[in-house]
Amino acid sequence: MEETLKIVVLVKHVPDAQFDRHITGPANTTDREESILSELDEYALEAALQLAEERGGPKAGNEVIALSMGPAGAVNAVKKSLQIGAYSGVHLSDDALAGSDAAATSLALAAAIRHLSADGRPVDLVLTGMASTDGETSLIPAQLAERLSLPQVTFASSLEIAGGQVTARRDAGPYSETVEAPLPAVVSVTDQINEPRYPNFKGILAAKKKKITSLTLSDIGVEASQVGLAGSWTVVESAEARPPRTAGTIITDEGDAGIKLVDFLAAQKLL
Amino acid sequence: MANALVFIDNPGAALKKSSLELLTLARSLGETAVAFTGELTDDVAATLGAYGATTVYRPSTDELDKYLVGPKAAYLAAAAGASGATAVLLDNSPEGKEIAGRLGIKLNAGVITDVVGVEPDGTAHKSVLAGSYNTSAKATTPVTVFSVKANNVEPSPAGEAKVPATTTVEVPADAVAASARISARAEKPVSGRPDLSEARIVVAGGRGVDGDFGPLEELADALGAAVGASRAATDAGWIGHDAQVGQTGVTVSPQLYISAGISGAIQQKAGMQTSKVIVAVNKDAESPVFEIADYGIIGDLFKVIPQATAEIKKRKG
Numbered sequence: 001m002e003e004t005l006k007i008v009v010l011v012k013h014v015p016d017a018q019f020d021r022h023i024t025g026p027a028n029t030t031d032r033e034e035s036i037l038s039e040l041d042e043y044a045l046e047a048a049l050q051l052a053e054e055r056g057g058p059k060a061g062n063e064v065i066a067l068s069m070g071p072a073g074a075v076n077a078v079k080k081s082l083q084i085g086a087y088s089g090v091h092l093s094d095d096a097l098a099g100s101d102a103a104a105t106s107l108a109l110a111a112a113i114r115h116l117s118a119d120g121r122p123v124d125l126v127l128t129g130m131a132s133t134d135g136e137t138s139l140i141p142a143q144l145a146e147r148l149s150l151p152q153v154t155f156a157s158s159l160e161i162a163g164g165q166v167t168a169r170r171d172a173g174p175y176s177e178t179v180e181a182p183l184p185a186v187v188s189v190t191d192q193i194n195e196p197r198y199p200n201f202k203g204i205l206a207a208k209k210k211k212i213t214s215l216t217l218s219d220i221g222v223e224a225s226q227v228g229l230a231g232s233w234t235v236v237e238s239a240e241a242r243p244p245r246t247a248g249t250i251i252t253d254e255g256d257a258g259i260k261l262v263d264f265l266a267a268q269k270l271l
Numbered sequence: 272m273a274n275a276l277v278f279i280d281n282p283g284a285a286l287k288k289s290s291l292e293l294l295t296l297a298r299s300l301g302e303t304a305v306a307f308t309g310e311l312t313d314d315v316a317a318t319l320g321a322y323g324a325t326t327v328y329r330p331s332t333d334e335l336d337k338y339l340v341g342p343k344a345a346y347l348a349a350a351a352g353a354s355g356a357t358a359v360l361l362d363n364s365p366e367g368k369e370i371a372g373r374l375g376i377k378l379n380a381g382v383i384t385d386v387v388g389v390e391p392d393g394t395a396h397k398s399v400l401a402g403s404y405n406t407s408a409k410a411t412t413p414v415t416v417f418s419v420k421a422n423n424v425e426p427s428p429a430g431e432a433k434v435p436a437t438t439t440v441e442v443p444a445d446a447v448a449a450s451a452r453i454s455a456r457a458e459k460p461v462s463g464r465p466d467l468s469e470a471r472i473v474v475a476g477g478r479g480v481d482g483d484f485g486p487l488e489e490l491a492d493a494l495g496a497a498v499g500a501s502r503a504a505t506d507a508g509w510i511g512h513d514a515q516v517g518q519t520g521v522t523v524s525p526q527l528y529i530s531a532g533i534s535g536a537i538q539q540k541a542g543m544q545t546s547k548v549i550v551a552v553n554k555d556a557e558s559p560v561f562e563i564a565d566y567g568i569i570g571d572l573f574k575v576i577p578q579a580t581a582e583i584k585k586r587k588g
């Protein structure tokens with residue numbers, strides 16, 4: 001029997017990309033009105049659930065904790081994660097967190113992860129998505145590893161844990177690499193790693209009984225001045241909506257569309 | 272005057288165009304040094320000098336490549352300290368961004384990724400939310416770390432070539448502690464076509480190519496283009512995952528993007544909608560790709576694409 005794992009999955013509440021997304025307010029922050037669980041974080045959650053299930057699930061003592069940092073609404077990303085299958089949830093929320101950049105976000109998340117290790121059972125694995133679908137910077141996993149002094153195993157397209165060792169495949173760069181690190185580690189996964197499950201009716205009912213812990217900055221020992229706009233190291237000075245692309249000429253092929261296409265390319269000096 | 276530091280990681284026999292772009296941009300910010308890893312050939316050293324680098328830093332160990340990200344960030348932090356740089360520039364590859372992220376924490380420096388331009392005062396320009404906003408951002412810290420997207424700066428040598436001094440930077444002894452080790456590494460197969468993220472023209476195919484990328488490859492070769500794909504096509508195994516354009520693939524911004532048999536889902540658009548000119552071929556007039564196409568053809572790609580290829584070959588003689 002494999003050793004059991006305590007896994008924290010980082011889930012972000014992000015504006016739904018199916019709608020128009022907006023930047024608003026004096027600090028040019030993203031409008032989070034129509035938000036959902038970042039779909040790339042579903043792959044991290046699925047990876048966590050599979051690792052825990054291979055080890056006997058919650059009964060055997062595995063933990064899969066979904067952690068989200070964000071305003072009140074972000075609790076919905078935690079709830080959705082519980083419906084999909086996370087065993088418990090944590091929502092880190094504080095007015096002072098508003099406007100945090102990657103440096104401030106990673107500081108707060110690192111403190112929250114340390115806090116979750118302080119109950120006597122240290123976290124073995126921090127799992128994240130490859131990027132948030134709003135920020136898309138992929139900075140958080142690397143910055144968390146730096147702040148927690150843990151190995152980073154990022155952009156994993158496959159993942160195995162055995163004997164306290166993570167082995168992953170990474171295809172992000174010009175190479176295809178096998179990467180190894182001892183636990184505890186920070187691991188981000190790509191959308192190639194698995195096929196995330198959907199919440200089913202049973203899962204939705206079960207989620208209602210699962211525990212969500214609310215944390216504020218004072219719970220995790222972080223000062224207001226270290227996060228939010230005050231603690232951020234970058235500012236967005238201006239944001240301008242790009243005029244949406246408009247449709248151009250649309251033709252129906254009548255047997256010569258290939259020729260017309262070349263005429264178009266020639267006229268645009270693209271040949 | 273400000274100092275800039277450019278990170279150039281294992282270039283091999285010649286510097287990539289994106290490195291020349293970084294050097295050109297760095298020069299506009301201040302006196303430029305390079306933090307280099309890998310073998311420094313005479314040719315590469317001469318190019319660094321021609322692009323205005325006054326100092327080339329090299330790590331005290333050749334172990335960096337055996338580990339993921341962390342030790343390279345530790346080396347770069349040491350080089351930044353030695354050079355007194357206030358701007359550090361890296362390429363915008365996944366690894367470049369991750370090194371930038373960790374470097375930011377080490378140096379207490381703001382990190383700005385996906386940068387397309389930097390003003391002399393350090394204000395960076397980038398586009399966010401899948402190309403729907405243009406923003407300008409600035410670090411509030413003494414040092415700024417920028418990861419810069421390819422193809423946004425015209426590379427140009429310095430007016431006066433320098434002969435850079437080479438200096439070894441001591442990599443901290445604990446740099447490899449708490450780092451993941453790379454236990455195997457295989458070079459990915461190369462296609463002989465231009466690199467997708469840097470290509471001037473991209474020809475991309477989706478589920479509509481139905482397993483046969485042949486016609487698109489022929490068009491790509493007639494145009495000197497790179498070949499891209501939707502996730503439906505890469506998931507089906509018709510073409511390698513490296514060809515995937517979109518949110519979880521490569522982001523491209525070419526002069527011309529030809530989309531064939533791709534419906535234009537939001538995740539696909541996220542990777543290509545800042546292309547200069549978009550051409551779409553799709554047999555379904557209702558496909559969302561037509562909403563962003565400059566030139567749309569409602570038709571069968573297996574008829575339209577080969578006809579266009581033949582016509583291009585005819586005109587080019």
Ligand SMILES: Cc1cc2nc3c(=O)[nH]c(=O)nc-3n(C[C@H](O)[C@H](O)[C@H](O)COP(=O)(O)OP(=O)(O)OC[C@H]3O[C@@H](n4cnc5c(N)ncnc54)[C@H](O)[C@@H]3O)c2cc1C
Pocket residue numbers: 039040191476477478479480500501502503504515516517518519520531532533534535536537538539542552553554555558570571572573
């Ligand atoms: C987390 C996540 C990440 C994703 N990341 C990406 C990504 O990075 N990139 C990406 O592309 N997708 C991505 N997707 C998938 C995306 O949502 C779409 O499913 C995908 O882009 C669809 O590919 P397609 O347009 O080729 O296929 P379809 O949507 O099936 O469209 C095929 C099109 O081909 C047309 N067609 C068929 N036959 C012909 C013919 N003979 N001639 C002309 N036209 C024809 C059809 O009319 C149709 O419009 C992601 C999805 C998720 C959930």
Ligand SMILES: Nc1ncnc2c1ncn2[C@@H]1O[C@H](COP(=O)(O)O)[C@@H](O)[C@H]1O
Pocket residue numbers: 009010011012013038040041044067068069070105127128129130131132133135136137138139140141
């Ligand atoms: N506010 C947040 N709350 C929880 N997880 C987050 C948050 N921000 C980022 N993450 C995690 O970090 C990953 C990478 O995000 P990013 O670095 O913003 O692209 C995401 O896929 C999440 O798993």
